[in-house]
Amino acid sequence: MEIKLAESIRTFRKERGLTQEQLAEVLGVTVGAVYKWEAGLSTPELPLIVEMADFFDTSVDVLLGYTLKDNRIDATVRRLLHCQRSKDLSGLEEAEKALKKYPHSFDIVYRSAMLYQALGLYKRDSAKLRRALELLEKARPLLHQNTNPRISEQTLYVAMAEICQDLEDDERALELFKQHNTNGLYSDCIGMIFAKDAKCAKEAVPYLSESLLIHEAALVRTVMGYLNLFLNNRDYAQALALLDWALPFFTTMPRPGCTSFMDKINMVFYMFQAHALLKTGQPESARKSAEEAHCLAVRFDAAPSYAADTIRFVMPGEDSTANDDLGETAAQAAQNALQQIDDPQMTALWQEMCDER
Structure with missing residues (x-):
């Protein structure tokens, strides 16, 4: 959350045509106090912030420069998806906050898992990939909440298989891919894992x-x-x-x-x-x-x-x-x-x- 109080005080003061001395006189404080507020060196106490907002004919949140963020599930999911697509690491902090706030929401848990997977691959970070795997496990019992027809139990298991493969846990990845290889959908993944080992070449070919x-x-x-x-x-x-x-x-x-x-x-x-x-x-x-x-x-x-x-x-x-x-x-x-x-x-x-x- 970004607070822009120092900038706001300076802007509102200048819009009223006041000097720092004049504003200090209005509020009953020293000129040095106003200087420090505008320089971001100190922060006025809450009663003074309220008094300034009243004096400048504005609200406290506008004076603080704070814009209320939409933290509802749908809006949060959209932000997490945007962070996933743009490879924005700042999304991980929001994901963890959302997981604390909505620990039993499938959409939040699943989208956070996908964000961790994308950034884990992007940064070649095993810790992030393991966190993604952990979140996918948590998403499974919440799947009954899902309304997206493109996401199913198979989707979760295959995502887990892909992460296991990236973590070089080929045995677990093979097990999951084989269990969910409907109509040969993941035969390429299975064949690729087998082909990594010269001893398994014959198993890779089919x-x-x-x-x-x-x-x-x-x-x-x-x-x-x-x-x-x-x-x-x-x-x-x-x-x-x-x-x-x-x-x-x-x-x-x-x-x-x-x-x-x-x-x-x-x-x-x-x-x-x-x-x-x-x-x-x-x-x-x-x-x-x-x-x-x-x-x-x-x-x-x-x-x-x-x-x-x-x-x-x-x-x-x-x-x-x-x-x-x-x-x-x-x-x-x-x-x-x-x-x-x-x-x-x-x-x-x-x-x-x-x-x-």
Whole structure:
């Protein structure tokens, strides 16, 4: 709490056009006393502060320069979140005060834990990380108060696992990650811990393979979503920028020499690229993209494969397979893409590719 009494006395005195001698006479004190107040060398007693506030026609809190802070739970949580995002160490003092005031509030305990975790990582401070772990343990029995759908018991346990990992307690971190690895959500973390030890390399590979497939599939869906957004808004420049970024990665996902389900997916991306190029007045580049799409379609339909291990770095023999709703064959997927694009110029270009082949 910052008190600005010295500055306020000086400001109010000057606003009234008074000298230090005149103010001292009004209050019945020495000039030296007023000088010390304004210099911050001493503080007037409470009755004099009240008398000055009355004389200056203001309130005591304004004279003190004190602004009442909102210490309700919601406001405190917002400040703690801001400190977490801005890596502000002063938030730790407020967190501890809030924990004393609201020791049974889930929001306060959880947000304080997240602040300690963020600053513990930022400062590489084990003590702060251990405090975060302690607070997460306290948050668990308070979880029934939680109203945020993005926070669950799994959220707490995974945060604890991450902190254990940062504290190099890999055994505890593995235990927690494995217990809450729904649909392979934390296979990357498990694989990374195993991979730290050369003796556990074989145990790392299945988890890393699973994680690679999960995240590559998520990236494909995300790019498709953005692409639909841009094309529906006729923002062809953004669509081309997105594909220029994504296609170099997507086209290198299949193992060299293997036909992969990614060939079928990339065919559709190349068709969208050809369409966007046509719409931006680049017919020659559009033709090259359409040719690439057609080659991928012919290649996939000649030997279709949805096996997961056709993707680079995925463990050979991985028994999972890919699924898509593009069409039963690449040829059908191309027709479905043309219907979605609904552009005569693109349809004519694709028919030209088919006739030439």
